[in-house]
Amino acid sequence: MVKSLRAEIISIGTELLLGExxxxxxxxxxxxxxxxxxxxxRKTTIGDNRARLAAEIKEALDRSDIVIVGGGxxxxxxxxxxxxxxxxxxxxxxxxxxxxxxxxxxxxxRNRKMPETNNKQAWLIPSAxxxxxxxxxxxxxxxxxxxxxxxxxxxxxxxxxRMWREKVLPHLPQTNSVLFHETLHTIGIGEGDLAEAIKDxxxxxxxxxxxxxxxxxxxxxxxxxxxxxxEAKSIAKPFIDKISALLKDYVYGTNGKTIVESIKxxxxxxxxxxxxxxxxxxxxxASDFTACSGISKCYVGGAVTxxxxxKVQMGVEAEIINEFGVVSRETAIxxxxxxxxxxxxxxxxxxxxxxxxxxxxxxxxxxxWVGLAGPDATVGYELDWPGEREMVxxxxxxxxxxxIFNSLKESR
Amino acid sequence: MVKSLRAEIISIGTELLLGExxxxxxxxxxxxxxxxxxxxxRKTTIGDNRARLAAEIKEALDRSDIVIVGGGxxxxxxxxxxxxxxxxxxxxxxxxxxxxxxxxxxxxxRNRKMPETNNKQAWLIPSAxxxxxxxxxxxxxxxxxxxxxxxxxxxxxxxxxRMWREKVLPHLPQTNSVLFHETLHTIGIGEGDLAEAIKDxxxxxxxxxxxxxxxxxxxxxxxxxxxxxxEAKSIAKPFIDKISALLKDYVYGTNGKTIVESIKxxxxxxxxxxxxxxxxxxxxxASDFTACSGISKCYVGGAVTxxxxxKVQMGVEAEIINEFGVVSRETAIxxxxxxxxxxxxxxxxxxxxxxxxxxxxxxxxxxxWVGLAGPDATVGYELDWPGEREMVxxxxxxxxxxxIFNSLKESR
Numbered sequence: 001m002v003k004s005l006r007a008e009i010i011s012i013g014t015e016l017l018l019g020e021x022x023x024x025x026x027x028x029x030x031x032x033x034x035x036x037x038x039x040x041x042r043k044t045t046i047g048d049n050r051a052r053l054a055a056e057i058k059e060a061l062d063r064s065d066i067v068i069v070g071g072g073x074x075x076x077x078x079x080x081x082x083x084x085x086x087x088x089x090x091x092x093x094x095x096x097x098x099x100x101x102x103x104x105x106x107x108x109x110r111n112r113k114m115p116e117t118n119n120k121q122a123w124l125i126p127s128a129x130x131x132x133x134x135x136x137x138x139x140x141x142x143x144x145x146x147x148x149x150x151x152x153x154x155x156x157x158x159x160x161x162r163m164w165r166e167k168v169l170p171h172l173p174q175t176n177s178v179l180f181h182e183t184l185h186t187i188g189i190g191e192g193d194l195a196e197a198i199k200d201x202x203x204x205x206x207x208x209x210x211x212x213x214x215x216x217x218x219x220x221x222x223x224x225x226x227x228x229x230x231e232a233k234s235i236a237k238p239f240i241d242k243i244s245a246l247l248k249d250y251v252y253g254t255n256g257k258t259i260v261e262s263i264k265x266x267x268x269x270x271x272x273x274x275x276x277x278x279x280x281x282x283x284x285x286a287s288d289f290t291a292c293s294g295i296s297k298c299y300v301g302g303a304v305t306x307x308x309x310x311k312v313q314m315g316v317e318a319e320i321i322n323e324f325g326v327v328s329r330e331t332a333i334x335x336x337x338x339x340x341x342x343x344x345x346x347x348x349x350x351x352x353x354x355x356x357x358x359x360x361x362x363x364x365x366x367x368x369w370v371g372l373a374g375p376d377a378t379v380g381y382e383l384d385w386p387g388e389r390e391m392v393x394x395x396x397x398x399x400x401x402x403x404i405f406n407s408l409k410e411s412r
Numbered sequence: 413m414v415k416s417l418r419a420e421i422i423s424i425g426t427e428l429l430l431g432e433x434x435x436x437x438x439x440x441x442x443x444x445x446x447x448x449x450x451x452x453x454r455k456t457t458i459g460d461n462r463a464r465l466a467a468e469i470k471e472a473l474d475r476s477d478i479v480i481v482g483g484g485x486x487x488x489x490x491x492x493x494x495x496x497x498x499x500x501x502x503x504x505x506x507x508x509x510x511x512x513x514x515x516x517x518x519x520x521x522r523n524r525k526m527p528e529t530n531n532k533q534a535w536l537i538p539s540a541x542x543x544x545x546x547x548x549x550x551x552x553x554x555x556x557x558x559x560x561x562x563x564x565x566x567x568x569x570x571x572x573x574r575m576w577r578e579k580v581l582p583h584l585p586q587t588n589s590v591l592f593h594e595t596l597h598t599i600g601i602g603e604g605d606l607a608e609a610i611k612d613x614x615x616x617x618x619x620x621x622x623x624x625x626x627x628x629x630x631x632x633x634x635x636x637x638x639x640x641x642x643e644a645k646s647i648a649k650p651f652i653d654k655i656s657a658l659l660k661d662y663v664y665g666t667n668g669k670t671i672v673e674s675i676k677x678x679x680x681x682x683x684x685x686x687x688x689x690x691x692x693x694x695x696x697x698a699s700d701f702t703a704c705s706g707i708s709k710c711y712v713g714g715a716v717t718x719x720x721x722x723k724v725q726m727g728v729e730a731e732i733i734n735e736f737g738v739v740s741r742e743t744a745i746x747x748x749x750x751x752x753x754x755x756x757x758x759x760x761x762x763x764x765x766x767x768x769x770x771x772x773x774x775x776x777x778x779x780x781w782v783g784l785a786g787p788d789a790t791v792g793y794e795l796d797w798p799g800e801r802e803m804v805x806x807x808x809x810x811x812x813x814x815x816i817f818n819s820l821k822e823s824r
Contacts, residue, residue, distance in 0.1 A: 015624040017452040019442030020595070020631065022434060026457075030431030040429040045438075045455035048622075076607045076623055077614055115608040137604065156625055158803055183432070192549065195488045196527040202489055210460075211488055212427040213568055219432065276695070276716070282702025283688070283695035286716040290694025293769055293801055301722040304688070304698040306713035310755065343722065357705055389705055391570055 004177040004225065005038045006064040010056055012071040012081055013155065014047040025070045025160050032164065036172065037179040037225065038066065048072060053084035061148050066172065071155035073138035075118040081152050085141060086125050093123040099130055099139060106137060131167035135159055142171055179225045180232035182240050185257065186250035187217035187402055194218050198243050207236045209243070220247070252405055259401050260292045266408040267298035272346035276302030277314060277339035280353035280368055281397050288397060300343055311335060315342050327352050327363045329380035332371030340373040348373045349404055351396050356389045368396045372403050374411070416589040416637065417450045418476040422468055424483040424493055425567065426459040437482045437572050444576065448584065449591040449637065450478065460484060465496035473560050478584065483567035485550035487530040493564050497553060498537050505535040511542055511551060518549060543579035547571055554583055591637045592644035594652050597669065598662035599629035599814055606630050610655050619648045621655070632659070664817055671813045672704045678820040679710035684758035688714030689726060689751035692765035692780055693809050700809060712755055723747060727754050739764050739775045741792035744783030752785040760785045761816055763808050767801045777801070780808045784815050786823070
């Protein structure tokens with residue numbers, strides 16, 4: 001195995017330690033570094049404290065080749081990343097005339113006067129080059145010294161991502177180790193059973209095999225490193241083939257492919273269309289579909305029939321709701337049938353249930369039905385799994401997608 | 413200011429370093445500790461490596477009073493948290509008969525034989541007590557030694573949260589410092605301008621005032637600590653009042669209140685109802701509404717008119733789409749008017765636009781219109797802000813919610 005570069009990510013901000021925001025930046029950077037074959041050694045989150053921040057950056061530079069710092073580049077008094085980096089290199093920050101001019105231009109384009117407090121966003125130290133930010137006021141810094149790279153980027157995710165791609169990537173060294181990886185996404189098998197099924201492979205070092213329980217099932221990740229991609233791939237390939245064969249009943253996609261993308265492919269191949277009609281999931285299922293680009297080839301749209309009158313308006317017989325209750329197999333099936341007819345599609349999926357916190361119609365939170373009207377028949381699936389509102393909605397959403405996926409797979 | 417307890421959170425898992433999953437657990441734990449008045453000093457993420465893990469836990473126990481470890485309690489070979497903790501206390505893990513029995517029972521309730529690999533989930537060391545997990549196979553460990561508490565919990569968020577509340581919280585020491593905090597959520601003002609507006613307050617130590625740019629605007633957090641809650645509150649109160657007054661045009665809620673909750677309150681107070689009709693946001697706006705419990709008092713549901721035929725079916729004249737294009741002021745207004753009529757509501761909000769990656773109808777990704785039909789008039793709002801699909805959808809969603817919020821505020 002070829003020695004690879006080592007990186008660390010430091011996320012800065014008391015708001016992160018207080019749980020005010022979720023750190024998705026470090027997840028993005030981890031994926032990017034992974035795909036470059038750069039090994040992320042650790043991630044650290046610390047508060048807006050100049051001395052602690054400087055100490056942490058120093059330690060990280062001692063341990064690793066590349067240190068990525070995120071946040072603390074705003075205009076306010078508690079944005080201290082610039083000061084801390086200056087301390088690390090023992091230099092004094094000064095206002096850079098060009099950066100100040102750009103910053104003032106940015107404000108005037110928005111017809112606003114630059115507040116004095118933004119001045120520090122035009123600072124620079126001699127060792128650093130500025131990473132310009134065309135979509136925000138915080139420019140980044142990059143220092144390349146003693147064979148170590150330090151990059152500091154702003155916290156807002158879209159600013160950070162663009163700066164990373166356009167300004168930081170070109171400065172990163174080429175590695176002589178390349179990583180190839182493939183992730184198999186499974187649904188319908190527990191992590192223990194899955195581990196048991198593939199236990200002949202999980203002790204290997206290169207390729208390495210890891211299993212990860214996720215919201216939508218369990219992932220298996222096979223990764224191999226070598227001097228070039230073809231070689232890495234050829235090391236991973238036999239493992240991928242054997243593990244895929246062992247798990248063939250459970251794999252719905254690979255490498256980040258969502259279950260909706262798999263559904264989309266099958267529908268397009270079949271020349272079929274689908275619609276949604278939602279009560280408990282209240283638009284979340286529709287948004288799962290529409291988050292997938294190109295879905296308009298098979299997904300026509302849907303209804304969010306949150307109140308009963310809307311269910312009736314969409315073609316559900318009021319008598320069915322009255323007789324069996326709004327959360328029942330009969331209502332779920334009637335909703336799916338009504339949507340299939342109304343929206344003239346081959347498949348229609350319905351959800352009805354109690355999200356909570358209050359009971360509904362004598363049914364407890366976590367009780368739900370999913371209905372699926374297909375070319376041949378309409379079926380209902382029951383779910384009875386108490387939990388908090390958010391979790392309940394999520395489970396019904398997942399079950400609805402699993403239901404469509406399995407039905408499409410069987411109908412092939 | 414009273415000395416408070418110090419905590420650290422260690423998240424374990426190579427999948428976190430590879431960016432395979434987002435660490436929302438540490439965000440939850442940060443909020444919980446914050447609300448207990450316990451200061452989160454740092455968060456660290458490291459891989460599934462026994463020696464590094466043991467070293468990190470030791471360091472954290474040296475620095476802090478409470479160390480929370482998440483993940484690495486699964487049944488597989490790369491789940492090494494138990495081994496690392498045993499190393500830290502220099503003890504040997506052994507299978508605990510009671511835990512093994514409970515584990516086997518859990519599998520038999522699911523009509524499954526326990527795989528041998530799950531055996532290690534019944535391990536315990538003499539210094540640790542077991543934290544039972546009624547909803548998963550990974551039990552947690554808690555060690556209370558030398559005035560330091562170490563708690564290890566499983567990675568799946570719903571298992572971790574329940575274990576935290578039911579099993580870990582009762583073991584935490586009472587602090588003699590209490591934190592009171594209030595967060596003001598603003599929309600429509602930039603972070604620099606906001607910082608300028610409240611600059612007389614941001615250098616204070618107790619209460620402390622921090623500003624945080626977020627997806628939906630900028631938050632201002634005022635926090636004070638004291639020996640008891642009443643005292644902490646009285647320290648924070650004057651700051652909260654003055655800052656609220658300065659920002660009164662921008663604050664839409666406080667303490668995690670979403671803009672949808674504010675909209676809900678105004679609608680219920682007015683005795684009015686609302687519906688959604690979405691193209692570009694494809695159900696995401698409906699799901700913003702339905703994520704809010706109690707929303708059924710004012711939100712009736714909506715339509716996801718993803719294809720043009722569905723827009724027509726919901727009452728939009730085909731001629732309008734043909735003449736002005738599907739992404740136009742006219743179509744947005746016609747959609748909102750149609751939904752208002754069709755769903756018999758006081759307000760209806762529509763979205764139409766190009767999410768991308770491809771252009772549509774000659775319009776580029778990021779171009780969108782929001783329509784709002786109200787009791788008196790129907791208006792359209794244009795958005796032209798290029799970006800990636802996910803970001804574009806998010807911005808249209810935010811603009812739609814801002815539009816409703818502002819219109820309701822003005823109509824009061």
